Amino acid sequence: MTVACTEIVLDAHAVTSISDDISKQGWAYRDGQGMAQRLNLDPDSWEDFSRYWENLALDEYMADQGTYRYRRYSEFDFKVGGALHKLPHAAYEQATYINTLNGGVARHFLPLEDGMVEHPLFIALLAGIARVFDRVEGATCDWNIRLHPYRIVTNEFEQGKPTPEGRHRDGVDYIVMMLVRRTGITGGTTRVSTLLNKTLCEVTLANGLDVIMGDDRQIMHEVSPINCQEIGRQGYRDALVIAFTRKGV
Template sequence: MDRAIDDPGEALNPPPPMETLPGADSVASARQALVSDGAHVMAAAATKSCLGAESGAWERFAAHWETLSPDTYASERGTRRLRRYGQFSFVPATGEVNLLPQAPFVQPESSNPLYVSVDRVFEPLTSSFAADPVLHAVLRLLGRLASALDEPTVWNAKVHPFRVVASGDAYGLPTPEGRHRDGVTLVSSLLVGRRNAAGGESSVYDLDGRKLLATTLSEPGTLLVGDDRRTLHSVSPVRPVDDERPAYRDALVVTFTPS
């Protein structure tokens, strides 16, 4: 049975109108760009305003990246990456967020060329991560954006906290598969932190290969969203600024697809 993380009383009252929620103008701009262009970058200040995340809450949220586990599938291909994985249901009509039972991560055909139809088993999100109010705020924000693309009764949200590690003799590869789709409706990447890291430029393309957008997520809180049904995305390698110290790029990748 799905486990409701939030107070069940929340489900009794519908969420307030979208235009009255924090960051309404930023959300409206992002929704319009998703529909017209297929991708959008929300500045860090705008994202954090939408989330209502004070500095202390954000620092607590970012600390979850210190407890990620090795991605053995990536290491088989020479990439040092840490991650965890979980999935939630999100009900737009009520704003309800439910943690779903842990299951293997499988990407559909015509998406990621490295792992199509491969069952990958990752360590689950820690209970404190799964219950973090900032994560719930992120899911609700993404739900506001995803509704510009589709309006299902329930969304399935797959949550992937990533840390890509680079060193002087081994660049980090956020997307070792190159340009790809995730086989979902909305795909997003939220920068949580960077340390001693250069590179890591995010690019979004249309299905004909024309570049729609290129940006380096450099300020924590910057959010890149895309309509995954009609775009491809990739991230360039990460390298250390100082070769004597490791480089980290911490990001939260969340996808939304109708449940």
């Protein structure tokens, strides 16, 4: 792995502005170009990080029988100022009232690759986002973090569904939805809404690092299906979903 020798870190201005938005309205959107600048991220480091989406595995637990989702999964503990601790690999489970499609099943996915976990951008992202949520909470928190890199594919035979369960929340404290890339597709618009289904934000994440962060206790979200832009050619949407839950509360 070759990574440029710049320090990747989310700057204080970004932490303050994003946390202020979440405190005021429950969510925040930032475009990828601005995030790259605030992270001091160079293009080579981003390309190096995003290549890990090439090694995701087919999700074999789709209750709708879909073959359009590829993923991995790992879980961590983290506190700002301390080290990132990867927890022993285990099945991923959600209650049926949270995930009406695939809940109630112990789903076994491959863990994140070591190179991804050790990448400077990975570490900087989690540390920076933890600082954002700490500021919203008004305390330095012990966080449980669950990470889900996804690739949703589509072709002339199958539509891709980034959120096959539909409008939902994840049953955590805070949620992060970050685009990695989209290739050869239409659709894939993210809608953030109140618990009473009032639209708060509707945006198509289009560029790498475009991101929405939100208080999962206040908002719900969904992403519209994707279709291939050109018949006969597969398209796909790569994303990283990160769930933060405060421990011991």
